[in-house]
Amino acid sequence: MHIVITGGAGFIGHHATWRALERGWKVSVLDNFSTGKLENLLLPSGNIPGGLTVYECDIAEGPLPDIPNVDYLLHLAAPVSVEESLNNPDKYWKGICHASQRMLTWANERSCQSVVAASTAAIYGDTEDIPMKETNTPDPLSPYAEYKLEMEEMLDGYHSSTMQCAALRFFNVFGEGQPNDVGYVSAIPIFKKQYESYKPITVTGDGLQTRDFVYVEDVVEACFTALVRPNGGFEAMPIFNVGTGEEVRVLDIAEAFGGEIIHIDPREEQRRALADISLITQVLDWRPQTKVLQWIKEDKNA
Numbered sequence: 001m002h003i004v005i006t007g008g009a010g011f012i013g014h015h016a017t018w019r020a021l022e023r024g025w026k027v028s029v030l031d032n033f034s035t036g037k038l039e040n041l042l043l044p045s046g047n048i049p050g051g052l053t054v055y056e057c058d059i060a061e062g063p064l065p066d067i068p069n070v071d072y073l074l075h076l077a078a079p080v081s082v083e084e085s086l087n088n089p090d091k092y093w094k095g096i097c098h099a100s101q102r103m104l105t106w107a108n109e110r111s112c113q114s115v116v117a118a119s120t121a122a123i124y125g126d127t128e129d130i131p132m133k134e135t136n137t138p139d140p141l142s143p144y145a146e147y148k149l150e151m152e153e154m155l156d157g158y159h160s161s162t163m164q165c166a167a168l169r170f171f172n173v174f175g176e177g178q179p180n181d182v183g184y185v186s187a188i189p190i191f192k193k194q195y196e197s198y199k200p201i202t203v204t205g206d207g208l209q210t211r212d213f214v215y216v217e218d219v220v221e222a223c224f225t226a227l228v229r230p231n232g233g234f235e236a237m238p239i240f241n242v243g244t245g246e247e248v249r250v251l252d253i254a255e256a257f258g259g260e261i262i263h264i265d266p267r268e269e270q271r272r273a274l275a276d277i278s279l280i281t282q283v284l285d286w287r288p289q290t291k292v293l294q295w296i297k298e299d300k301n302a
């Protein structure tokens, strides 16, 4: 099998790349290294592993590589900051809508069997309709979320019996190699960096806001399960939440690291996020394996 991974040098992408290589798949990564790093894809020797080809390219403009025999496309590349998208919506339209359109056309021309693209829980907005179900009415509050919703519609337009597409709405992904400096910087890598440098942990507001934190390796497994379609395919394009179905307070995350906690000004942000994962568990038989508080405890002691 040959899988193309856009954004394969990024946080989620490099986990996906290594897992795909472990499965014995041939992997082609398309990345412009705007937030991703080539080092994520290198062996300790500094070489690129066998079976992997890395193409440095911008999927939103310029020529795309002419790669033949593509079986799967895992489309992860996108600019990822909600805040930045409010100030620079054009960058997000180009990086999400235009780039996805180009990749879907490219995949279709190559008779790709199956496409999975990364959508986001941000499309639900600050809803009180909790837990968030795929059938909830979306309420995107930023260009980032709005354009991801447009991307889902685009995928639906390309979905067919020959090129199956699926949109996976990731909740808050955490895990090894999560950046604390570029792109979307989540609470966990910020707290980890503060904890490791003996600084107080800065919790925004009262810290009682909640998130559904899902482990990166579980997310990759969900992507692969959707790509290989265990049930042979779907008539209508599926959309799946990828979360844990458990709500964790940001304050509990900070306390799990330990040390001094200080509260800083609240931000305008979602108060609660919680995925309903009954659809993905029923249809794909996927279940998250790693819990965030346990992971922090083990990571601290590693």
Ligand SMILES: NC(=O)c1ccc[n+]([C@@H]2O[C@H](COP(=O)([O-])OP(=O)(O)OC[C@H]3O[C@@H](n4cnc5c(N)ncnc54)[C@H](O)[C@@H]3O)[C@@H](O)[C@H]2O)c1
Residues within 6 Å of the ligand: 006, 007, 008, 009, 010, 011, 012, 013, 030, 031, 032, 033, 034, 035, 036, 037, 057, 058, 059, 060, 075, 076, 077, 078, 079, 080, 095, 099, 118, 119, 120, 121, 169, 170, 171, 172, 173, 174, 179, 183, 184, 186
């Ligand atoms: N991390 C999360 O919690 C989370 C939550 C919801 C959705 N997502 C989605 O998952 C995907 C991956 O996110 P991530 O956290 O790994 O972010 P990331 O920034 O680490 O990865 C994105 C990768 O895409 C590359 N990229 C960006 N624009 C590109 C372009 N035009 N051409 C080529 N490469 C490009 C970057 O260099 C990077 O390697 C994104 O689509 C994001 O919207 C992530």
